[in-house]
Amino acid sequence: MSMKEVLKLVGLGALAVTLGVECLDWLARRLWPGRGSHGPLNEVLFFPSPPACVEHLFTPARTLPCSCSLPHGVETSFGKMLGHVLSAKVSLDLCVFSFSHVELCRAVLLLHSRGIAVRVLTDADYMLITGSQIGALRRAGICVRHDVSNAVHMHHKFALVDRRKLITGSLNWTLTAVQSNKENVMVTEEPDLVPPYQKEFESLWEASDPGKRHPHSFSQSDFSGHAA
């Protein structure tokens, strides 16, 4: 075989491989839109989400069907969001203004019980409202910090799963937000979007360290012992 024929063969081979890869890529994007081989996960969820059973997300190995009165086998925005939270394998960094949703609290407690590193940052005022789940998280031993800056509110509503998946949007982690409000939640693994949120979380976490509070941020009663 002459050199010319070898070069021709190599050229045609390269062309065939390129076309094959392009076809497979096209097929992948058709079959899994939003998660094609071209890009990372990008999913948008809108609320309100209708009430539906999410027991299968907590106990996927369960053999008996759930007997609760909620609709079963329904895929909802909330179910998808909960699935993303429960997908954590290493860490969950949560930065949320208001957290009173019982099932989301159950998910966070479950992750903690599995040994996943959970950090929760919340608003100083809203963590005290009726129905807040912050107390339950703290009682379970989860490290919770609240904003101690001069900000009026720590109004974020984002979560970072394994430092690579960002869940963010307008939705507070409350039942009203999930079932009654018009809300949006974006789930993304975009490498341009996730790191800034992780960096902001680390910065806020550091700034909310109770051990590093400046003395004059304590009130007089903090130093008055039993005399108060």
Place this chain on the structure above:
Amino acid sequence: MSMKEVLKLVGLGALAVTLGVECLDWLARRLWPGRGSHGPLNEVLFFPSPPACVEHLFTPARTLPCSCSLPHGVETSFGKMLGHVLSAKVSLDLCVFSFSHVELCRAVLLLHSRGIAVRVLTDADYMLITGSQIGALRRAGICVRHDVSNAVHMHHKFALVDRRKLITGSLNWTLTAVQSNKENVMVTEEPDLVPPYQKEFESLWEASDPGKRHPHSFSQSDFSGHAA
């Protein structure tokens, strides 16, 4: 020149072009991170944003320096956000829970005066609070609709610029959110993320059409004429 030499030359030429493009691409990503030739715009802004003059964004052709007392020449998160809003050339679709920020209102009014198609969708309760700019938008002739569904709140905080740039996050369009809260705003042109928000906007806009309200959603007094 023999065929073998021609093929060799073409091969080397192709290699040189490929390497050149890769080098330019690498350079572009180093010089403009987040807007490399590899991907669409993705920018994350965090708040609170310090007060600073934004007059240059409204009147870029102005020759005299602004004489206001705010700091000048400071690039802030709010300035960047405002710049994105003002970048609209064709349309602005705004879906926001609470809108009382005067400079953001001024931006929306300016876009409207330039003939840009502005649509504003807001929350029925929050559009009536003290300081709300919704009345000013309506008086200027901007089409404003409010949520008429059974939702407790229309809690979104997103804007679509020219149907291709999405501005979304935790931030309501208020002075407290901009200057006093811990907030996040994401600006993205990701083709996986923008269309779902545009679709949701169209759906909410349609559902909030006052001309299409179901008769029984009116109260009895709506039909009682002067007898009320």
